[in-house]
Amino acid sequence: MLRVSSGHREKQGNSVEKTQDTHEIVIVGGGAGGLELATRLGDKLGRKKRANITLIDASPSHLWKPLLYEVAAGSLDSYAERLEYLAQGHWHHFRFRLGRMEQLDRAKQEIGVAPTFDEKGEEIIPRRRFRYDTLIIAVGSVANDFGVPGVSEHCIMLDTPSEAREFHRRHINACLRANTQTEGVAPGQLTVGIVGAGATGVELAAELHDTTRELSAYGMDHIDPDRSLKLLLVEASDRILPGLPPRLSGAAAERLAELGVEMHVNERVTEVRRDGMMTASGKFIPASMMVWSAGIKAPDFLREIDGLETNRVNQLVVKPTLQTTRDENIFALGDCAACPMPDGKTVPPRAQAAHQQATHIAKAICRRFRGKPLLDYVYRDYGSLVALGRFSTVGNLMGGLSGGSIMIEGAMARLVYWSLHKMHQIALHGWVKTSMTTYAHFISTPTRARIKLH
Structure with missing residues (x-):
């Protein structure tokens, strides 16, 4: 029997431990929204013993998902940036439990x-069940391969830090091999094909260009970053960044062209092979390494989860209050939730939406404790930003004094982009700790390599 905390209920087998009748709040998923919510509820309710808050995630640590392209390119060390859930729970009055949700019993x-x-396949934690009074599902999204043959065999996804590290390992090994072979770098030997020219694909292409230049400067002088490395973006829509305004998309395309990135638009990939991609138009696009970032879906286990309503990409359909349509005690937020907007569309799967929804649900649960009715969530679009390497960012800011959209580029856009991650850190750690860690990061920069070399 695992004793968790006073009032916490965790089942192993058919037994249950319950020492007092305390409201049980279970949050599944420790991404940006889930972890921010657990932190807020822990500070508001857990600290005062008004509720037991439990966060469940399949990973022991958290990394802000928008940073994964930097991990893949090698410009960010995922181990240095990760946050341990157990430590965060200790500091903010919630419990963390390691595991992957597989079932729901609403009755x-x-x-x-x-x-x-473990790595050897030996069981270290048995199957468990957790009792809840309020459940929040925040399991995020995964890459959607749309059933295209060959994707799982030949493409790398960027859903998790381990997948991003695997891509980086393969890229570094390919560069090492190319740099040391006697015959020089063969044409097409270092060709990275990225399927999907959304934010992840575009940012990865630009970052790979920069980090490969760093590799050359660090001693891999047989690799010419402008000639040896070939970067390809393959997009089914008629332009890159199809979800963003055309002006922003055009500015990004101009910058990528300056970096030498090839952009294949209006090309839908129908098959992935070991040495490249076949498109619906009959074109074969060769590549030595491929990344799939062409759309997302919620995890498949949500599709048939005890009668909850889902859509075609497995998202849980929620009411404007963020409660699921068939159970008022179950909320969903972030990429795994389909929340309606007044125009009939659903809230887009963006980090800013997850942040807003975490704040909204924290307030909603506190309102329920006080017996007050829940308010509707209203999505506020503050704009979009896309990083195009270390020194270039483009984006648009929404609202403000203008009441419309303002396009920004250059240093100002880069500063705003950098501040987005800082806002996430502030939500988790507060202003003081975030300021201290930011200062420590800056003063240590001169002694750190700009890229991860292993």
């Missing part, structure tokens, strides 16, 4: 968590 108000295994 018993329980979720099932799959067993956890």
Whole structure:
């Protein structure tokens, strides 16, 4: 029997421990929204013992997902940037439990968590069940391969830090091999094909260009970053960044062209092979390494989760209050939630939406505790920013004094982009700790390599 905390209820087998009747809040998913919500609720309710807050995630640590392209390119060390859930829970009065949700029993108000295994396949944590009074599902999204043959065999996804590190490892090894071979770099030997020219694909292409230049400067002088490395973006729409305003998309395309990135638009990939991609137009685009970033979906286990309503990409359909349509005690937020907007569309899967929804649900749960009705969530679009390497960013800011959209580029855009991550850190750590860690990062910069070399 694992004793968790006074009032916490965790089942192993058929037994249950319950020492007092305390409201149980279970949050599944420790991404940007889930972790911010656990932190807020822990500070508001957990600290005062008004509720037990439990965060469940399949990983022991958190990394802000918009940073994964930097991990893949090698410009960010994921181990240095990660945040341990156990430590965050200790500091902010919630409990963390390692595991992956696999079941939901709404009648018993329980979720099932799959067993956890080590690298050798040995079970270290058994299958468990957790009782809840309020459940928040914040499991994010994964890459959607749309059933295209060959994707799982030949493409790398960038859903997790481990996948981003795997891409970086392969890229570094390919560069090492090319740099040391006696015959020189062969044409097409270092060709990275990126399927999907959304924000992730575009940012990865630009960052790879910069980090490969750093590799050359660090001693891989047989690699010419402008000739040896070939970067390809393949997009089914008629322009890159199709979800953003055309003016922003055009500015990004101009910058990528300056970096030598090839952009294949109006090309839908129908098959991925070991040495490249076949498109619907009959074109074969060769590549030595491929990344799939062409759309997202919620995890497949949500599709049939005890009768909750889902859409075609597995998202849980929620009411404007962010409660699921068929159970008022279950909320969903972030990429795994389909929240309606007044214009009939759903809230876009962006980090700013997850941040807003975490704040909204924290307030909503506190309102429920006081017996007050829940308010509707209203999405506020503050704009979009896309990083195009270390020194270039383009974006648009919404609202403000103008009441419309303002396009920004250059240093100002880069500063605003940098501030987005800082806002996430402030939500988790507060102003003082974030200021201290930011200062420590800047003063240590001169002694750190600009890229991860292993």
